[in-house]
Amino acid sequence: MKKFSIAIDGPAGAGKSTIAKIIAQRLKIEYIDTGAMYRAITLKIIRNGTDINNIDEIIELLEKTDINFINGRVYLDGEDVSEEIRLPEIGKLVSQVAAIKEVREKLVAIQRDIAKNKSVIMDGRDIGTNVLKDAEIKIFLVASVEERAKRRYKELLEKGIEVSYDDIVKEIEKRDYIDSTREVNPLRKADDAIVVNNTNKTLEEVVEEILNIVCKKVEV
Ligand code: CDP
Numbered sequence: 286m287k288k289f290s291i292a293i294d295g296p297a298g299a300g301k302s303t304i305a306k307i308i309a310q311r312l313k314i315e316y317i318d319t320g321a322m323y324r325a326i327t328l329k330i331i332r333n334g335t336d337i338n339n340i341d342e343i344i345e346l347l348e349k350t351d352i353n354f355i356n357g358r359v360y361l362d363g364e365d366v367s368e369e370i371r372l373p374e375i376g377k378l379v380s381q382v383a384a385i386k387e388v389r390e391k392l393v394a395i396q397r398d399i400a401k402n403k404s405v406i407m408d409g410r411d412i413g414t415n416v417l418k419d420a421e422i423k424i425f426l427v428a429s430v431e432e433r434a435k436r437r438y439k440e441l442l443e444k445g446i447e448v449s450y451d452d453i454v455k456e457i458e459k460r461d462y463i464d465s466t467r468e469v470n471p472l473r474k475a476d477d478a479i480v481v482n483n484t485n486k487t488l489e490e491v492v493e494e495i496l497n498i499v500c501k502k503v504e505v
């Protein structure tokens with residue numbers, strides 16, 4: 286099997302990570318959750334008490350930061366932070382952290398390095414437009430704000446995290462706004478990406494739709 290890359294971009298809660306994980310298992314390739322990396326840096330900034338406007342301190346912090354994926358878990362400086370990075374307080378700040386040029390430079394370099402020698406499926410906001418510009422398959426996954434908020438609400442409730450539905454809608458809208466209007470590599474559909482709509486569809490339907498696209502482009 287020849288090496289290939291799949292890029293999945295789209296707004297918050299569109300289903301990127303859930304779908305990318307399933308596809309990675311089916312195709313036996315590696316899944317890289319770039320959002321988790323931005324969340325991990327955000328966690329470090331919060332723990333350290335760093336002001337997100339203090340770029341010098343952030344640069345210093347970045348130099349001492351190590352982010353790793355092992356068996357689908359996210360490690361920040363050797364500590365498994367997979368659960369903690371999903372907390373709402375991280376979600377509230379992450380888009381502001383992800384708009385910092387130096388943060389993006391560091392994480393994009395790590396992402397490209399992981400994808401260098403193996404087939405991957407990588408999800409985020411700027412994968413098809415920037416990180417893996419030459420990806421063989423580019424998907425832009427969308428879903429209505431209401432559907433995304435409903436799914437996120439259910440997911441948090443199942444984890445025992447109480448939040449109001451209205452707050453989730455507000456957070457998603459705010460994050461989408463910051464992500465698509467920032468100067469450095471904003472959320473945008475790559476010209477050669479295929480739009481897949483994940484509103485009113487089951488996960489299995491969308492997985493099949495994407496696998497069909499993949500099979501037409503590469504030999505799996
Ligand atoms: O909550 P959700 O799973 O939608 O978001 P995420 O994929 O965990 O990403 C969290 C945040 O990281 C996004 O809202 C973006 O601000 C940022 N991000 C980014 O800027 N570029 C990426 N390639 C991935 C995430």
Ligand code: CDP
Pocket residue numbers: 295296297298299300301302303304436437440483486487488489491
């Ligand atoms: O990664 P992204 O922020 O795009 O979304 P996610 O973290 O995968 O969250 C999507 C949520 O919606 C998950 O709880 C999925 O199980 C659920 N879901 C979906 O993604 N697609 C459907 N067709 C149905 C449910």
